[in-house]
Amino acid sequence: METIRIKPNFESWRMQARKLLVQSVPPEGLLWEDGSSGADSLFGDLENNAFEKPSTTIMPQVRIPRDFMNLAELVACHRVSERWGVLYKVAWRLTHGKERQLLALRIDSDLKRLEDWASAVRRDRHKMKAFVRFRKIGDTETGREQFVAWFEPEHSIVELTAPFFAKRFASMDWSILTPWQCAHWDGQSLQFSPGVSSREAPKEDQLEDYWRSYYAHIFNPARLKLNAMQSEMPKKYWKNLPEAPLIAELTRKAARRTGDMVEAPVSTKAHVSERIPSGVPSPDPPSRSVEPAGVLSRADTMSLEELSQLGLQCKACPLHDRAT
Amino acid sequence: MELKNKLEILADAAKYDASCASSGTTKRDSAGSATALGSSGGAGICHSYAPDGRCISLLKVLLTNACIYDCHYCINRRSSDVQRARFSVAEVVQLTLDFYKRNYIEGLFLSSGIVRNPDYTMERVVEVARQLRVDHDFRGYIHLKTIPEASQELIDQAGEYADRISINIELASQQSLDRLAPEKNMSRTQKAMGGIRTRIETDSERRKADRQSGKRRTKKDRHFAPAGQSTQMIVGADASPDRQLLDRADVLYGAYHLKRVYYSAFSPIPSASPILPLKSPPLVREHRLYQSDWLMRFYGYSVEEIAPDSAPNLDLDIDPKLSWALRSRETFPVDVNQAPRELLLRIPGIGVRSVTRILQIRRWSALRLEDLQKLGISLKKCLPFVITTDHNPARLGLDSDRLRSRFAPGPQQTEFTFTVADAKSSAITGEV
Numbered sequence: 099m100e101t102i103r104i105k106p107n108f109e110s111w112r113m114q115a116r117k118l119l120v121q122s123v124p125p126e127g128l129l130w131e132d133g134s135s136g137a138d139s140l141f142g143d144l145e146n147n148a149f150e151k152p153s154t155t156i157m158p159q160v161r162i163p164r165d166f167m168n169l170a171e172l173v174a175c176h177r178v179s180e181r182w183g184v185l186y187k188v189a190w191r192l193t194h195g196k197e198r199q200l201l202a203l204r205i206d207s208d209l210k211r212l213e214d215w216a217s218a219v220r221r222d223r224h225k226m227k228a229f230v231r232f233r234k235i236g237d238t239e240t241g242r243e244q245f246v247a248w249f250e251p252e253h254s255i256v257e258l259t260a261p262f263f264a265k266r267f268a269s270m271d272w273s274i275l276t277p278w279q280c281a282h283w284d285g286q287s288l289q290f291s292p293g294v295s296s297r298e299a300p301k302e303d304q305l306e307d308y309w310r311s312y313y314a315h316i317f318n319p320a321r322l323k324l325n326a327m328q329s330e331m332p333k334k335y336w337k338n339l340p341e342a343p344l345i346a347e348l349t350r351k352a353a354r355r356t357g358d359m360v361e362a363p364v365s366t367k368a369h370v371s372e373r374i375p376s377g378v379p380s381p382d383p384p385s386r387s388v389e390p391a392g393v394l395s396r397a398d399t400m401s402l403e404e405l406s407q408l409g410l411q412c413k414a415c416p417l418h419d420r421a422t
Numbered sequence: 423m424e425l426k427n428k429l430e431i432l433a434d435a436a437k438y439d440a441s442c443a444s445s446g447t448t449k450r451d452s453a454g455s456a457t458a459l460g461s462s463g464g465a466g467i468c469h470s471y472a473p474d475g476r477c478i479s480l481l482k483v484l485l486t487n488a489c490i491y492d493c494h495y496c497i498n499r500r501s502s503d504v505q506r507a508r509f510s511v512a513e514v515v516q517l518t519l520d521f522y523k524r525n526y527i528e529g530l531f532l533s534s535g536i537v538r539n540p541d542y543t544m545e546r547v548v549e550v551a552r553q554l555r556v557d558h559d560f561r562g563y564i565h566l567k568t569i570p571e572a573s574q575e576l577i578d579q580a581g582e583y584a585d586r587i588s589i590n591i592e593l594a595s596q597q598s599l600d601r602l603a604p605e606k607n608m609s610r611t612q613k614a615m616g617g618i619r620t621r622i623e624t625d626s627e628r629r630k631a632d633r634q635s636g637k638r639r640t641k642k643d644r645h646f647a648p649a650g651q652s653t654q655m656i657v658g659a660d661a662s663p664d665r666q667l668l669d670r671a672d673v674l675y676g677a678y679h680l681k682r683v684y685y686s687a688f689s690p691i692p693s694a695s696p697i698l699p700l701k702s703p704p705l706v707r708e709h710r711l712y713q714s715d716w717l718m719r720f721y722g723y724s725v726e727e728i729a730p731d732s733a734p735n736l737d738l739d740i741d742p743k744l745s746w747a748l749r750s751r752e753t754f755p756v757d758v759n760q761a762p763r764e765l766l767l768r769i770p771g772i773g774v775r776s777v778t779r780i781l782q783i784r785r786w787s788a789l790r791l792e793d794l795q796k797l798g799i800s801l802k803k804c805l806p807f808v809i810t811t812d813h814n815p816a817r818l819g820l821d822s823d824r825l826r827s828r829f830a831p832g833p834q835q836t837e838f839t840f841t842v843a844d845a846k847s848s849a850i851t852g853e854v
C-alpha cells in the first residue's frame with residue numbers, strides 16, 4: 099500500500115493523479131489521504147513535500163476527456179473520503195484501461211458512484227444559491243450596501259459557488275459565512291477565510307418581516323402539499339430560513355381556512371356586479387360569420403382591404419383558430 | 423395603508439397565477455459594474471417553497487387588486503367584496519430591489535387588476551419595469567402580465583423591459599368566457615398573442631442579421647421578451663373536457679409559439695361567485711394536464727393520441743402515457759436495444775433523459791433489466807412493455823384491462839395518488 103497525501107481539494111488531487119498516470123501507477127494498492135480524517139500532523143509534512151512543488155522535468159501528456167475533469171471537479175467537493183481513490187480509478191480506466199466509452203456508461207458502478215456524488219454536490223450548490231439569505235449590516239462611506247449571510251452547506255462548495263454571488267451582487271459588499279469556509283466580496287475580488295461559528299452572523303434584517311408576510315400570503319391554503327414542499331426544501335435548511343418558522347402554523351390553519359371558504363354560504367349579496375357600473379365597453383361584438391361562397395361571388399366588386407378584413411373574420415373551417 | 427398590509431393583500435391577489443418560472447432568458451450578470459444589480463439565465467432558482475409545494479422564485483404581486491372586469495373565478499373581480507389595495511410604482515420597485523439584494527427572489531412577476539382602462543393600467547405596469555431596468559440597472563428576471571386590450575405601443579415597451587410577457591387565455595372557449603369572464607374575448611387575446619409572436623420573431627431575426635454583419639450591440643438595444651410568452655388556463659371552473667383544454671393548448675403552442683401553458687385548478691376563493699361550481703376539481707386533474715402537455719411538447723404525442731374522441735377526459739388514476747400505451751397494446755413490447763428514439767419515448771416509465779442514456783449505452787453494450795434499474799427506471803411500470811436481453815413480456819400475456827387494474831389505485835385512493843414521487847416531477851416538469 100502506498101499512501102498518496104494530498105490537500106482536500108481538486109487541484110491537489112489533479113496534480114498527484116497526473117503524475118501517477120504518467121508513471122503508469124495502477125490504482126490498486128494506492129491509499130489516498132487528504133488529511134481531513136483528523137490526523138493534523140499529515141498536513142505539516144505536506145507543505146514541505148517535494149512532490150507538491152511544480153515539477154521541473156517536462157512530463158509527457160496524459161489525455162483525459164474534459165467531461166471527466168468537469169465531473170471530477172464536482173466530486174472533489176463531496177465530503178466522502180473514498181472519492182479520491184474512485185476518481186483515480188476511473189481516470190486510470192479512461193487512459194491506461196483504454197475504456198474511452200466509460201463516460202457514456204451510466205451503468206458502470208464506479209462511474210455511477212462518481213455521478214451520484216457529483217449530483218449531491220450539484221444539488222448542494224443549487225440549494226446554496228437558493229437559500230442563502232443576506233442580512234444588511236450597514237453602508238460603506240462610499241454608499242455601498244453591506245450584507246452578511248450565514249449558510250451551512252453539506253459539501254465543500256463555497257469556493258466553487260462564490261463566483262455566482264460575485265456576479266449577481268457585484269455592486270454590494272457581502273460575506274457568506276459557513277462553518278467550513280467563508281467568502282467575502284468587496285466589489286473587486288473574492289477572498290476566502292476559514293469557517294466561523296454562527297454567532298458571528300447578524301441575527302436579523304428589517305426586511306424579513308416583509309418577506310415573511312409575502313411567504314404567508316402567496317401560499318394557497320386550498321392546495322396544501324407538505325411532502326412536495328419538503329422534498330425540495332428539506333428540514334435541514336429550515337433553521338437558517340427566516341420564513342421557515344411560519345410553516346407549522348400555516349399548515350395547521352390551512353384546512354380551516356379552506357373549509358371556511360367552501361362552507362361560507364354563497365351569498366347573492368356578494369355578487370353585486372349589477373350594482374357597480376362596469377365602466378368598460380363590453381367586448382368586441384362576435385364577429386359576423388363570413389360565408390366563403392357568398393364572398394367569392396362578390397369578390398370582384400370588393401377592395402383588397404375589404405377582402406382581407408373578411409378573411410380575418412372567416413371561421414368557416416377550423417383553420418381560423420391557428421391563423422395569426 | 424401600511425406597506426406591509428398592501429403586500430399581504432396584493433400577494434393574496436396574485437397567488438392564483440401558477441407561473442413562477444424564471445428560466446430560459448438571456449444570460450447576463452452585473453460583473454464589473456458598480457451600480458448594476460442581478461443576474462439571470464439558465465434554469466432559474468426557487469428561493470423557497472410554500473406549504474402548497476409551489477416554488478417561490480419571483481416576487482409575484484398585483485399592482486392593484488381593484489378591477490373593473492368581472493371574471494367570476496377571480497377574487498379581484500369588481501363584484502367581489504375583497505379588500506382593495508394599490509401599490510405605488512415606487513413601492514413595487516423598492517420591494518423588488520430590497521428582496522433581491524437579500525437573495526429572496528430571482529425577480530418580479532407583476533400583473534394588475536384593470537383600473538380605469540387597459541392603457542392606464544398597462545402604463546403603470548410598464549413604468550415599474552422601466553424604472554427597474556433603466557433607473558436601477560436591474561438585471562434580474564421580470565415577467566409582466568399584459569392586457570390584450572392595451573395599445574401595441576405599450577405591449578412593445580413591456581417586451582423591451584421584460585424577460586417574459588404573458589396574457590392569460592383563462593378558458594378554452596369563447597362560450598365559457600361569455601359566461602364566466604364577460605369582458606374577455608378569445609380572438610382579441612389570440613390576436614394580441616400573435617402580435618407578440620411577430621414582435622419576438624422580428625426581433626430575433628434583426629439580432630441575427632446584426633450578428634452576421636458584425637454590428638455591435640449598444641446598451642439600449644434590448645432583446646424583446648427573450649423568455650417568450652406564456653399563458654394560463656383555469657381548470658374545472660367550466661364544463662370543458664380535457665380534450666378541449668389540450669386542443670386549445672395545442673393551438674397556442676402551434677400558432678403563437680408559446681413557451682408554456684399553465685393549468686390552474688380552479689380553487690375555492692373567499693366570496694365566491696354563485697355561478698361557480700361549489701367544488702374545485704381534484705388537483706390530480708391539473709397534474710394529468712401538465713403531464714399531457716409535456717407529452718405533446720417533448721415526446722411527440724398528438725392531442726388525439728392523449729385524449730381521443732372516445733375518451734375526452736384524462737384518466738385520473740393512471741398517467742396519460744400509460745393510458746395511451748394500454749390503448750395501443752399492438753405497439754408493445756418495444757425492444758430497448760433496437761427501437762428508435764421515438765418509440766423508446768413511448769415506453770411507460772421511461773423519460774427523455776433515460777432514453778438519451780439508453781441510446782448512449784447500447785452503442786457499447788446490450789441492456790438488461792438490471793441496467794434499466796441502475797438508470798433509475800421503475801421496472802414495475804415498464805416491465806410489461808419492454809424487451810431486454812433477459813426479459814420478454816410476451817409470455818405474461820397481459821391484456822389491457824388486467825394491466826390497467828394492476829396500475830390503477832383502488833377507487834378510494836384516487837385523490838391521493840398525487841404523492842411525493844409524483845409531485846417532484848410534476849408541477850415542475852410534468853415528466854412522465
Ligand code: SF4
Pocket residue numbers: 489490491492493496497498499500534535536
Ligand atoms: S381582469 Fe378578470 S381575472 Fe384579471 S383581475 Fe380583473 S377580474 Fe380578475
